[in-house]
């Protein structure tokens with residue numbers, strides 16, 4: 001009998017219960033007990049939903065109060081020395097100090113956060129030390145297992161394997177790989193396996209997501225070594241080795257060689273790997289088939305999925321087949337049933353997490369009981385798949401003709417950067433080291449509430465517009481008073497920098513409650529890109545014009561770039577991403593040229609997700625970079641020389657893609673650098689980045705107000721690397737998550753720092 005499994009469920013809760021609990025706890029409105037009780041209720045609900053849907057092996061340990069990588073760092077004793085501070089009294093104080101920093105009692109920054117593979121989820125980067133000692137700290141995990149077993153006896157613990165855990169972290173103060181710590185870490189995993197045996201677990205999900213990467217010999221050896229070493233301690237446990245987001249490719253033979261009871265295949269990333277897996281699966285091994293897309297929202301083609309499952313079952317026997325999603329459902333919204341406003345036709349094409357569970361159960365029944373047992377479900381599914389495939393809404397000839405007519409000159413500015421720079425200098429008349437910000441200003445609860453009231457009809461369109469204009473005007477006046485050189489309108493009208501555009505572009509629908517965790521309590525609601533994309537009217541021009549009408553200083557037009565809109569949306573899977581990106585680029589190009597025509601002289605096109613979209617395998621990267629850069633250039637190059645194009649990037653290591661960043665040919669790029677004390681900028685210097693750069697001089701992720709002097713030092717460092725006439729002064733990223741008092745204080749210090757450095761240079 002094939003088994004229904006799941007690799008992980010969204011932890012934020014159907015109504016973002018965990019978000020509200022966390023934020024209340026952080027603001028002191030509730031205590032630890034209420035937080036933990038509330039979190040346990042969300043976890044329990046998740047298990048119930050999964051069990052009711054017919055999932056036998058429900059995951060346990062996938063839930064987290066903030067981040068599962070942080071949980072595992074702590075479970076193996078990886079609390080950096082600074083956080084072993086006696087002033088952090090409780091386990092929770094320490095946990096959240098590591099996740100978010102603290103200024104209560106101890107003064108500690110947050111640990112580094114970065115992207116989880118190629119997703120928009122961010123994890124906390126474990127910090128290992130050369131003298132790292134490990135010990136098992138898994139009591140809460142074991143308690144969770146007991147609680148899950150009460151819901152479903154075959155609950156399956158999710159363990160982040162030792163090789164991935166080490167490699168996802170950084171070994172501080174050493175140039176060696178964190179894998180040098182592996183032998184010290186393995187006894188902790190050995191102890192954990194003993195506890196899982198004691199708990200009566202049968203299967204364990206052994207996540208080694210690094211298998212999705214190109215692996216060097218050291219990592220391959222580490223995987224072999226770790227599992228060979230631990231296999232003596234498996235006892236009754238059966239390990240399913242899991243990786244996701246990519247096919248296993250050349251790592252596939254290695255995965256099946258390892259002493260594991262099953263290997264998981266992300267068959268959404270690459271269906272073709274099933275055939276190869278059937279060649280390598282050993283007689284005693286099972287196959288875990290990731291047939292339901294865990295990170296997108298489309299209904300699974302069940303007839304096709306069942307055919308795959310049947311092929312596997314025929315080859316190895318259905319008792320050796322596990323069926324599940326391609327990856328954890330962490331990256332999917334919770335429940336499509338909550339969506340009462342999505343267009344009925346599009347809704348019939350969608351499946352969120354709860355619907356995906358039902359799909360898994362249907363595939364399993366089809367394999368175990370025969371297709372007839374689920375004939376209705378298969379029939380309905382086939383109809384939905386057919387209407388989606390043939391709908392006119394997914395094929396707009398006007399859009400397709402326009403995309404087909406794009407010529408190389410549409411991706412080139414009229415002249416070289418040097419010529420443009422002099423036209424822009426003449427027009428903008430900016431001082432040396434111009435100061436600016438990245439776009440958003442605080443999204444206060446009043447701003448969000450006004451939007452919420454407008455949506456509920458409690459504010460009229462005119463009232464809401466007036467409110468937004470007032471906020472914008474206040475923001476402009478504050479920037480003028482601070483003495484910033486290039487202003488922004490503040491983005492008060494935007495719920496999110498991608499969803500806002502999804503709401504306005506044809507080819508998208510937006511959900512009401514399709515939240516996905518981005519980091520900690522912060523969530524995003526990716527718009528759903530189902531069809532051909534077209535702009536029906538200007539999206540940002542009226543607000544940009546209004547903001548510019550308030551001041552003599554230049555106000556930057558603010559757009560999100562095509563690659564970022566693509567990466568942060570749920571994107572159609574019926575055509576190559578490059579084609580979809582090209583359509584978005586054309587829509588943004590229209591907006592760019594309309595902003596220019598409206599008199600906006602500086603236009604920023606944000607591309608913070610350019611790096612995130614990079615394929616995990618090196619061999620696939622050049623192709624992606626070529627079309628992604630091409631899309632940005634298509635979006636940005638329809639303007640005249642004197643119109644200055646900015647771009648912005650954050651949350652990533654840029655150095656490996658520097659040549660592509662230079663190819664974007666933006667006149668100015670602002671980048672996140674302050675957390676690395678401008679180290680990132682060294683790459684730009686060494687590479688001899690040709691255009692202007694604004695390295696972030698302060699970290700916007702923390703409420704801490706930086707001093708003028710520290711920013712003077714950072715700028716001085718910047719001048720060592722980049723010619724001063726090409727340097728800009730700005731924060732790391734937008735200020736939407738911050739509060740006004742700290743924003744004003746920080747920007748005041750930033751403007752002072754720029755002016756002090758100008759004086760030093762005069």
Ligand SMILES: CN1c2c(nc(N)[nH]c2=O)NC[C@@H]1CNc1ccc(C(=O)N[C@@H](CCC(=O)N[C@@H](CCC(=O)N[C@@H](CCC(=O)O)C(=O)O)C(=O)O)C(=O)O)cc1
Nearest residue numbers: 120445448449451452495496497498518521522523524568
């Ligand atoms: C730059 N980042 C972004 C990423 N991805 C995006 N799609 N967008 C990004 O900006 N990835 C990388 C980073 C991740 N960073 C962040 C930072 C901040 C957030 C965030 O603050 N998210 C908000 C939700 C934002 C939103 O869409 N809000 C809506 C709905 C607001 C809401 O909940 N309204 C309540 C009432 C609120 C009240 O009364 O106060 C309601 O309707 O019930 C809006 O503004 O209209 C969050 O809260 O998590 C995300 C990623």
Ligand SMILES: N[C@@H](CCS)C(=O)O
Nearest residue numbers: 438439440606608734
């Ligand atoms: N313009 C956006 C970019 C965030 S990456 C902002 O300022 O929030």
Ligand SMILES: [Zn+2]
Nearest residue numbers: 608650733734
């Ligand atoms: Zn940013």
